[in-house]
Amino acid sequence: IRDRVEGAAEESRLLLEERWDLIFFTGGTGVGRIVAQAAAKHLTPTVLELGGKSPCIIDRSADLEVTARRIAWGKFVNAGQTCIAPDYVLIPPDLKGRFTDLVQKAVKSFYGADARESSDYGRIINARHFERVSALAADGQVAFGGERDAASRFFAPTVITDAPLSSPLMQEEIFGPLLPLVDCPSIDEAIRFVRARPKPLALYSFAKDAAVNERVLAETSSGGAVANDVCVHFAAEGLPFGGVGDSGTGGYHGRASFDAFSHKKSVVKRPFALDMKLRYPPYAGKLGLFQRFL
Structure with missing residues (x-):
């Protein structure tokens, strides 16, 4: 997203109603709870930097x-x-x-x-x-x-x-x-x-x-x-x-920022060759062979 929205509480409330890949918020614990509740509606992951009494x-x-x-x-x-x-x-x-x-x-x-x-x-x-x-x-x-x-x-x-x-x-x-x-x-x-x-x-x-x-x-x-x-x-x-806890969740700065804003998607690529029949049912008589691979 290249657009930037500026505003205060009302603009933030409307933004939180949308579905996002990640919400990053810096502010107080009270507002952090509001952000977390809004994110939970869409199961949106959050990074919350909230402060507290250090x-x-x-x-x-x-x-x-x-x-x-x-x-x-x-x-x-x-x-x-x-x-x-x-x-x-x-x-x-x-x-x-x-x-x-x-x-x-x-x-x-x-x-x-x-x-x-x-x-x-x-x-x-x-x-x-x-x-x-x-x-x-x-x-x-x-x-x-x-x-x-x-x-x-x-x-x-x-x-x-x-x-x-x-x-x-x-x-x-x-x-x-x-x-x-x-x-x-x-x-x-x-x-x-x-x-x-x-x-x-x-x-x-x-x-x-x-x-x-x-x-x-x-x-x-x-x-x-x-x-x-x-x-x-x-x-x-x-x-x-x-x-x-109350002071936030997640982390950022340096490499941690790249990790926070990234999803590590697991990908496996396989050829069509070597399609072993051992993996497919029926499994009767194959248990011993399976155990050799474990």
Whole structure:
């Protein structure tokens, strides 16, 4: 198909009523379910890249300054509006204060004393999402940041503590410059926390102790994962990118994209010669010969 259809919800709904060979969708989990339901009517295969709440797990052995800088970069690039942005941080309570200070230090080094003056810091995409992010910021305590301007849709890099786990901030994908910190004294508890929730699109584990990172990777499930960094797996040559469970199905990037958009049709071509009668009934007396070929 060479035609391109542009539009919004209504145009998408009409497209989903058609019969396709494949539907590829990038967006939120809620709309992903709508796409999957529509595709099921025609048994159309789908590739769904949906996002979710991608956690960062910080072990006591981690280099906290490098960890804070890398998480701050991944969280606040494009004002947090990327599907693989770190969504929240699981951290031992006694490290939380220093980590917050280090994130604030990193943000200042990236964007200056006032991020609204930086040409490297983005804005919230539209007014509706600005209001959504503003509402999420009301959950918990702002450790730093929180400044905003509705007219320009500027929302400062923000760290939040003590948000209730039942709050929208901790239940919905943030997709904005808010970074909640969650008290988590041990790796055991961090793994349990992640496993008790929908599988994320990405998971980030930070530890100098390689055994800790290996354990986190082995005992959690996510679309992708990175040890001691964030987001870089998205650009790693040769790696497929995609989700699992609520964060999506299927994968793409590089060779995986060709596989996703291809059907591997099995084809056998045979000559008319050597048409052995052994394959045809009646089979009485042929069992022994069949067994020789098995």
